[in-house]
Amino acid sequence: MRAVDRLMALLAAIFFLALGVGLAWRVTGGEPTLGLRFLAYVYGNPWRMALGVLVLFSFAAYFFWMGFRRRRTVKTVLCETPLGEVRIAERAIETLALRAARKVKGVHDANINVRATPMGLDIFVESTVGPDQSIPQITQDIRTRVADYIRETVGVSVNTVAVLITRIAPEHKARVE
Amino acid sequence: MEGYEPVVRGGNIRIANEVGGIIAGLAATEVEGVAGMSGGVVDGIAELLKKKNLAKGVKVEVGERQAAVDLYVILEYGAKVPEVAYKIQENVKRAIESMTGLEVVEVNVHIQGVAIKSEEAEEARVR
Incomplete structure (x- = not known):
């Protein structure tokens, strides 16, 4: 459960608990309590009522969305x-x-997208490389390294590895050798 | 409580699905290369369960004489997936069959993610 779901569930529980306690108090013959006085206070001003309606509608919309949302399926x-x-x-x-x-020399960062097809895996690599690198060489190195590594460790055939160099990273001077 | 209830002389033995789940979870995490069980995928990231929640990453279906197991695992970086997956299947099948007497018909392994060890993640800054 995500943090926002927990928070909304907690707020809803407090709201319904307060409502239940207030009603039980009235049923057992108690005098109008703080809750009922608060409702009267809200009811006495159209702006406060509008705010109350907004809060209640937000709650309702959130729980409707919770009820109907689909679980994310894992490909x-x-x-x-x-x-x-x-x-x-x-x-x-x-x-x-x-x-x-990332282990290919000259690659600073990469973003990977994998798609499974009947012929094997299609792997898309978006990469940031360092300056003064041969782009054809580095793309070939990425292709070979990624395809070989996936074949070896996952045991699934790789159909294509498409490489897109999206950025050349600024030169970084090493402080140490 | 669902489970398998073999009839024996002197009484019944009832094996709960949860017991099968714990046996399978323990057997799976014993295999080298397994980082832990997965509690599911939250926002696209597989959740690594703590040791005490072993049965949560396992679904066991127990029949009268047979059992089928689904395991949701996270592997360690560097592990060879087919080898580790096969070892998990073998280890789980052996553990359930030897401890419960049920025949395990299938062990499906769902690899939900790869965990990178902290020392691997924090590669040395200088050599």
Whole structure:
């Protein structure tokens, strides 16, 4: 459960608890309490009422959205073994490909996107490289390194590795050798 | 409580699904290369469960004589996925079969993510 979901659930629980306690108090013959006096205070001014309506509608809209939202499905790559299936999340392959791409000399950062196709994996690499690098050489190195590493560690065939150099990082002078 | 209830002389033995889940979770995390069980995916990032929540990353379906297991795991960076996945399947099958007597018909491994160890993540700044 996300933090915002917890917060909304907590606020809703406090609201309904207060409402329940107030009603129980009245049912058992208690005098009008703070809650009822607060309602009368809100009811006495159109702006306060509008604010109250807004808060209640926001709550209602949030819980409607909670009720109807779909769970995010995890895209996976399937491998069959004699003992059952092995499904590897595309995000897991992206993490591995990212580490492989970053190990190529001259690559400063990379962003990976993996798509599973019937022919194998299509891997898209967006990379930031250092200055004074041969772009054709570095793209070839990224392609080879990522494809080999994924084949070796995941055991799934790689169809294409597309490399896009998006940025040349500014030169960084090393402070130490 | 769902589970398998074999009839034996002198009484019944009832094996709860949760027990199968814990056995499978423990057997899976014993395998080298497994960082832990996954509690699901939140905002696209797989949640690594603590050791005490082992059964949460496991779904076990127990029949009268057979069981099927689904495991949601996070692997360590550097592990060879097919090898580790096969070891998980073997270890889980062996553990459940030896401890419960049920026949494990399939062990499906769902690799939800790859964890990078802290020392790996914080590579040395100088050599």
